[in-house]
Amino acid sequence: MSDNNAPTTAQRIHDSALTLFASYGYEGTSLSQLAEAVGIRKPSLYNHIDSKEGLFMDLVEEVERAFFDELDRSVESHADAPVETRVLALVSDLSRFMLQADKGTFHKRYLLFPPRPLLAEVRQITARSEARIDVALRCFYAQGIEEQLWHTLTEREFLDAFYVLVDGLFTERFLYSVDEYDRRVASVWPIFWAGLQR
Amino acid sequence: MSDNNAPTTAQRIHDSALTLFASYGYEGTSLSQLAEAVGIRKPSLYNHIDSKEGLFMDLVEEVERAFFDELDRSVESHADAPVETRVLALVSDLSRFMLQADKGTFHKRYLLFPPRPLLAEVRQITARSEARIDVALRCFYAQGIEEQLWHTLTEREFLDAFYVLVDGLFTERFLYSVDEYDRRVASVWPIFWAGLQR
DNA sequence: TTCGCAAACGAACGACTGTTAGTCTAGCAG
DNA sequence: CTGCTAGACTAACAGTCGTTCGTTTGCGAA
Incomplete structure (x- = not known):
């Protein structure tokens, strides 16, 4: 187990989503936007979330x-x-x-x-x-x-x-x-x- | 010129849009939704509005x-x-x-x-x-x-x-x-x- | 080394988005 | 009656949406 404290992808998704939902709202935020903010591709999000609704x-x-x-x-x-x-x-x-x-x-x-x-x-x-x-x-x-x-x-x-x-x-x-x-x-x-x- | 006071299509679009934007927000309201509320088809809206942004x-x-x-x-x-x-x-x-x-x-x-x-x-x-x-x-x-x-x-x-x-x-x-x-x-x-x- | 697994990927899905083009029709003006 | 026009229509556009599939990659455990 590595004990570095770099944020996991899940955490980065979580944080970016909070920021985006806060400034653009739920409907105003797209998963492409979110993926770009995190630095991965859109489909990769689904390794960490169930759905946009679920994330929200x-x-x-x-x-x-x-x-x-x-x-x-x-x-x-x-x-x-x-x-x-x-x-x-x-x-x-x-x-x-x-x-x-x-x-x-x-x-x-x-x-x-x-x-x-x-x-x-x-x-x-x-x-x-x-x-x-x-x-x-x-x-x-x-x-x-x-x-x-x-x-x-x-x-x-x-x-x-x-x-x-x-x-x-x-x-x-x-x-x-x-x-x-x-x-x-x-x-x-x-x-x-x-x-x-x- | 007919002097009946039935609301024009433009007015009905205006009123419905106000209602929808109020309850669903800008991004949460689609033109299909609006057209359905007015009782016409989506492309017909463009006889009365310039764009969704313009309407808003x-x-x-x-x-x-x-x-x-x-x-x-x-x-x-x-x-x-x-x-x-x-x-x-x-x-x-x-x-x-x-x-x-x-x-x-x-x-x-x-x-x-x-x-x-x-x-x-x-x-x-x-x-x-x-x-x-x-x-x-x-x-x-x-x-x-x-x-x-x-x-x-x-x-x-x-x-x-x-x-x-x-x-x-x-x-x-x-x-x-x-x-x-x-x-x-x-x-x-x-x-x-x-x-x-x- | 090999196995298993988590995670990122490209491709593609069907549904829907806002928007444009072209056509048809009903009603008014001449 | 004829012609014009406003306004509704169908069809279709290119693009984006959220989501799924199957594959590949890299790393830790056995």
Whole structure:
């Protein structure tokens, strides 16, 4: 067994596919394109993948699992902190995830505009994360009550506001640099947090 | 000249294309699909369009112009109102635009993930609206100063917060009904507005 | 050395892509 | 009635799509 760490062909296919799907979308990426990026011929791809659909779904599963883990880790790791810390940590951690060049873009793409024939499969995979966020947020809201943070805020309002915040942050209508993004979070978080406690 | 108001073939192509591009994307929509939706054969499309790209760009131009007009109208029509009214009106008007089933989805799609070969052309068309929003927001911020509304808020923060709000609202991670959407706006707006004046 | 196997290959598949050319027909203008 | 034209048609184009087949190559194990 050779212990060099040069990337295997399978890994290079995986990485190139993620990049291409992220920038060109599923239908906008052809296997010829992918093969060229990897540096092999198109039919050779099939020594490593089952089908284009299978490749795509594998990537969706992997990225979604990474997203879920990041989410879960963030919620668990500040379990004893005040709610303000926990919510801000969640925003920051998810932001960091979304800022990963290919993973973040790919994630947003299949969340918002999955390839139509794969819509059902994709939604089934993303459902777990959605549910996890919901649970975490309800927990945060309850903790906020114990801390007597909210004055008029309902749980529904808290959930809506949080989703608007993160979806808004993650929507890069322009191409942000990381610095610009951090500035945006720093700008908007205090406004958001003050609003919740109105 | 007949004065019946049955839709012309050109209009039916236009409408069907908008629907298909919105749900399947540019690369995900074929001319066969479009022709079938219209009820004619694929080559007959070319009596009314120049090319698939041309059809797409025409739709982009039209929808973007509609977006710009809605934007402009909203800003102008409340020119003498207090800034809170004006900002809320802008959010509501843009929301109403984005809620139009096909136009809204199509708009978000080409804004976030335009077909790669047309990226430059699309960006050139959307630039006008971006600039218009920026001007309006700076104007609103200045008006807020006159009204002594802001306490610590900078212009940069105001812009960032506004963009996060509307982008967040327009990101339908789930498929909202119109009622649900209105509820979301009603939930989040007071939080957002209170935060701005903190 | 030989065997087996993973992996890359060229050739080709049928289906479909966007697009063009040429033909036919229905309806309006003269 | 005649002629023009807009618009739909069939047929076919060259090219690309995702995918399969059978073969070859190179390397590690026996």
